[in-house]
Amino acid sequence: MSVVPACILEPLREEFLAQLPDHRDDHPLGCHNPRIPDALVFDRLILVLVSGMGYERVADQACSATTIRRRRDHWITLGMGEALRLAALAAYDRMVGLELEHLAADGCQTKAPSGGECAGKSPVDRAKQGVKRSQLTEAYGIPLVTDPAPANIRDHTLLPGTLDQYRDLGKVLGPLPEQPALSLDAGYDYRCVYEDLTERQITAQIAKRGQQTPIQADGRWVVERTNSWLNNFGKLRRCTERRRVCVEFYIALAAAVVTIRSLIRRAWFTYRWDTRPRSPRIR
Secondary structure, eight states: OOSSOHHHHHHHHHHHHHHSOOOOOOOSSOOSOOOOOHHHHHHHHHHHHHHOOOHHHHOBTTBOHHHHHHHHHHHHHHTHHHHHHHHHHHHHHHHTOOOTTEEEEEEEEEEOTTOOTTOEEOTTTTTOEEEEEEEEEOTTOOEEEEEEEETTSOHHHHHHHHHHHHHHTHHHHOSOOSSOEEEEOGGGOSHHHHHHHHHTTOEEEEOOTTSOOOTTTTTTHHHHHHHHHHHTSHHHHBOOOOSHHHHHHHHHHHHHHHHHHHHHHHHTTTOOOTTOOSSSOOO
16 A cells, blocks of 8 residues: 555656656666666655655565665656656646745754754754755745755745745746745844845745744744645655755655645645545545
């Protein structure tokens, strides 16, 4: 049984395999073992993402841990994780529509017991190694940009890089709103943030430091919900990858799963298709 419902996993797998370039067998002797199907390895990587287990634990006679790692590294080189995430975003925007007039951003800290390029001393976990995700979402909570960084970096210092990556989405989604609103918590209440948002023509809605502001007041709750969605993936909740490219690869896969799940849930009420789930409540 798959750890992800078939209505989510199958379209992701089909899109992923469709974007893969054709494999060329250039072995000089042509006597090596038959190539493991890409679909099988992709399913193993999804299992690693959801469960957080090591590669040796998800490996079996059909697919070894070495094969999973090699194929993962090859797909990272090809940029397949980001390509799948952008394809999921484009499909959501085409069928449902991204609400980009109102954005929300926040940081989320998780554990990183193995350390690595994206790890740092967590100020909320007794200086243990941790990873911070700078998360940007649209009004419903669809993840637009997820930028990993060490846990000891402040949220407001990661915001400019996150917004720069958001502007790059215009190449895929088309023209972006010129003056969107951005909801932020009190961790972004600094003069440099206001000045940067003014230059970008973004309307700032930032909670004031020292004042209790309900999370429902300005739409910040959607990014908190998105952080919760992403923390349901064991590989992100307890990151054991040491290289930044691997962390970004799994974040892209998780964002694609979240986007397609939300797409099916919202499209369930307006579209009909042959493999439509019996209920919009997809776990």
